[in-house]
Amino acid sequence: MTIEEWLENALRDADRRELPALKPLLEGLAKSTAALRAADWNLDVSGELPETPPEHVR
């Protein structure tokens, strides 16, 4: 689910639940989640996998 789709669904749900005060929080959360998904540590099976530091090799 893209951030845009997620936010659209969440805002609609907040309306349905009659929680309009939740909407600005969800919009802020969407920005934070977008930053999280853009981080360089995320795994993506379509390309090169990040190198695991030696101390984390089991």
Add this chain to the structure above:
Amino acid sequence: MSAELGPGSPKPRSGEGGALTPRGGDTLTELSRALQARSITSEFVTERCLEHIARRDPSINAFITVLDEEARAQARAADREIAAGRYRGPLHGVPISLKDLIDLRGTPTSAASRVRRGHVAAHDAVVSARLRAAGAVFVGKTNLHEFALGTTNEDSAYGPVHHPLDPTRSPGGSSGGSAAAILADMCYASIGSDTGGSIRIPAAACGLVGLKPAVGEIPIDGVVPLSRTLDHVGPLCRSVEDAALLHQMLAGVSNPAPITARALKGLRLGIPRAYFFAVLDPEIAARFEEACDRLTTAGASLDEVAFPHAANAPTIYLHVALPEAAACHAKTLERQPEEYTPNVRLRLEMARYILSEDYVRALRGRDVLIREVNAALRGRDGLLLPTVPVPAVKLGATTVSVGTAEEPVRAITLRLTQPFNITGHPAITMPCGRTHEGLPAGAQLVGTETLALLSVACAIEKVLEPS
């Protein structure tokens, strides 16, 4: 001041303190030595704490439950045991308080919420049992931000806590009642919890010492959860020596060793400036730089370190802490949502929209931050940075001015502490001077292992804030 008590001497009467008369600001360790020497009685100091609560708490609101009769009985029992030669150790007869999310057998654990109305703890939390076995006197349960989900203590079913130095300000949170109670001489120490900074933030705002131990070191059984992988239990108190003593008792050490200060000369401390100094009140920054100068003069070696992903800490924290909190609150959010304070309810409702895939991304980010903090600590005795970027904030404020910018109170107060909840490293805040308005500033020391951290903290405590 009356003469020192000898064996068989009558105990001091009310208003008669013995060789050590509580003058306000005594440390737990100072009191403990006097109690062991029988130059003061637990009954006397407990009564003094209860008097302070009766006189000052109506305007401060630090306590949710005051255990006056129970405390008096515990104090009398401690005096009898000490007089009979059955001294249990350095907490015997010492009046302390517990944040009201820690179970204490036979008393309510409210978590400052109407959601838990009617609850009475059937058992002690592990930490309460250890303190009870050590002979501590419980004077009461302290106010907090509801369910520890906030940094100002304003959202509490029992009303806000007011800063003892300025009632228009927050003492910080979420363990704000604990910090205010110590500062107002209502107890000698308090046990709090820290999920994003909830021990260190109020300790810094009130000019106290606050320790978040390493993750997993102190049992959290019997403590109302916020985020089980980020929750820590630890002490708020007046000195590093007190923190070391309490930490060992909480960890289950029955005969704690006195902490030995490291030599200042040759101490190697890293200063993480990037990100951590980007948003800092000018007076907090000035007090910190002055302390760094004094440390350098005293022979410590300070150099700059960096965590490349430090700026990701808030988003990692949000995506770990909130889903874990939502899991604990799902049932009550559905059954009794109106019993939460409005702001806390909204944050928990927001938490329920976070996707599991984003929680997993955040956990991976946590591993990255752990590696970066470990790397920064390699070859160094600790990392030193301000604890909170701003002094105690005004009650009711949603933003605070930092230089020319307006910053949200919640984000700015968590900014420097939450990274070390994510990584699990032990961190301690110590007083580091005051602003021109007399509001305390704090400096935070981060380490690899808690007892080693305390030895370094013991060495630098007096340099950070010379008396």
